[in-house]
Amino acid sequence: MHRVTIAEVAARAGVSTATVSRALSGRGPVSAEVDRRVRRAAADLGYEVNPIARALRNSRTDTVGMVVPSIGNPFFTSLVESVEHVLERQGKQLFLCDARSDPAVEAKRLASLAARNVDGIILSPTHGVDSAAAVADAAGRLPLVQLDRFVSGTNTDWVGVDDTAAMRLILDHLHAGGARTAAFIGSQQTNSSSEQRLSGFHRRAAELGILVDPASVLLGEFSTDWGEAALARLVATGPLPDAIVCADDLIALGVTRACRSHGVDVPARVQVTGFDNIDFARLGEPALTTVDQPRDRIAEEAVRLLTAASQADTRASTAHIALVPTLIVRASTTAS
Amino acid sequence: MHRVTIAEVAARAGVSTATVSRALSGRGPVSAEVDRRVRRAAADLGYEVNPIARALRNSRTDTVGMVVPSIGNPFFTSLVESVEHVLERQGKQLFLCDARSDPAVEAKRLASLAARNVDGIILSPTHGVDSAAAVADAAGRLPLVQLDRFVSGTNTDWVGVDDTAAMRLILDHLHAGGARTAAFIGSQQTNSSSEQRLSGFHRRAAELGILVDPASVLLGEFSTDWGEAALARLVATGPLPDAIVCADDLIALGVTRACRSHGVDVPARVQVTGFDNIDFARLGEPALTTVDQPRDRIAEEAVRLLTAASQADTRASTAHIALVPTLIVRASTTAS
DNA sequence: CTGAAAGCGCTAACAA
């Protein structure tokens, strides 16, 4: 299985390798006649560029790296899909890595991507603090934009959703549905999404006069298991609130499932909301009211920022783009 | 942002680049003293190998490519997680690609992986027929093992689950639960999983004397939407069967959801089963009885086959490894 | 045990 090289194409077309390179890459002057001969020869031989040789020469790979906290979380996979779609239009490849919610793994992946000379990195950081060193390091070496979450103390581009606005939408809706007390089930405050959503929750609840028992703010992780466990705890410890605001759809799915097994009626006894609008949110029982993240927009902006960063030599001021989310009303809440 | 090269390490250690290479890669004789000096210099300078240069020289990348039909399908993402886990133990990286259920995209990804000199490819093919050319081509260039599904007419290693055995488990269980008529909701017969599951279904149903109305074999795609649509069709066209066997969990989740909205009691009126045992199967209402695929085993075997294939020069006989699945009984069926 | 030198496949000066 021999790999055809540019030299063989050159020989067959009767020109030099430089000319072949110019003809095939389309930059550099080539006469129409020679161009034709070269393309012909390349086609005959079944020539394909060797991206590795090209990368070594150019230190560019036309590849973007992406690192997400967990490929098992449907929100991130759909974000990946959006990003890949945008990149494809630019003829770039995506190199996807899973950090397995572990800053150490994440650091390895970032280093490896940088070593592989990807043209830029799109990262949704695993941890708001522990990810800092690796992120700063990677950002110092190549263009990097953070997605959805960001690491405190880093100074890179970021694009995500306005969590505070989202919480406003959610709480206003719950309030309209009659909620006067509320609980919050989220993840440990180890990432920005979690923090922003919780603080947005507290703020709007206060403004609306919705009571939040500190004991009913439960922080675990972004998973259905945690949602189930947290609801069990709420049931055990006291009277249920009118509404339970969850930091993401996985948690909310766990909560509604636990409500079913505990005989708690959703939304009649307690309203429940999610966050992200993953596909499965529709399928819960009841279907989840949630906040939709404009993934395609997020992906587009991220790629745009990356492209801009690779072109500008001067590190221009960094951008923080917070997109406005949309409330998706379904059966797990009462207001229309 | 300058990248440290082997030459700089050599200069600092007062040796040649060849010696540095030998010391750092650990092959080739190096005196203890020199070895220490080199490592010291490398550490001081923060040297990291350039994987691109190494790949160009060695035509090996320590990277395995993986192509799945859809990264949005949780079954495939969990398979990816398993594979990555196994590879990590061997110090290899995974390059993941999404074929978006499109043989044309898949072909591009395969070609691109081959061009990038990955050491091998793990593929779950999108289409049983249309994927053939690209798969054969890729398999001719480097080690390739198919996972879960396979393309007819190709001759590569394969590892997956014994679909026929799985259908036996499912139908025996449904039969024990009293089912005497059954429907099948699957995807178009464009991939082997689909075909095998359907034929396994028919065979065991016949053996057990379970009646299958040809009109109740509905083929669409692996998605919740299709599950919902198919159930609506079953409801519209006639008396429901005692059981609905779905070709994967996504379909089953759609079916149970539609059952709720159509007021069909699961499992009292109709039993429903899924396939794959994705995380969300537990969360449906009712929780899904399904068949668990031993993902970790599948991943392990796949990587093992790949490694074997890269080492043997002679293309040994190809292996087809069908692992035995396990029935997971939950609330969507009646037998215990 | 170590160094010199060639070369993986490609592209960008520089010359012609």
Added chain:
DNA sequence: TTGTTAGCGCTTTCAG
């Protein structure tokens, strides 16, 4: 417009 040449960073003969 085209060819010659050097070199990206690394590994591996081949001499010493």
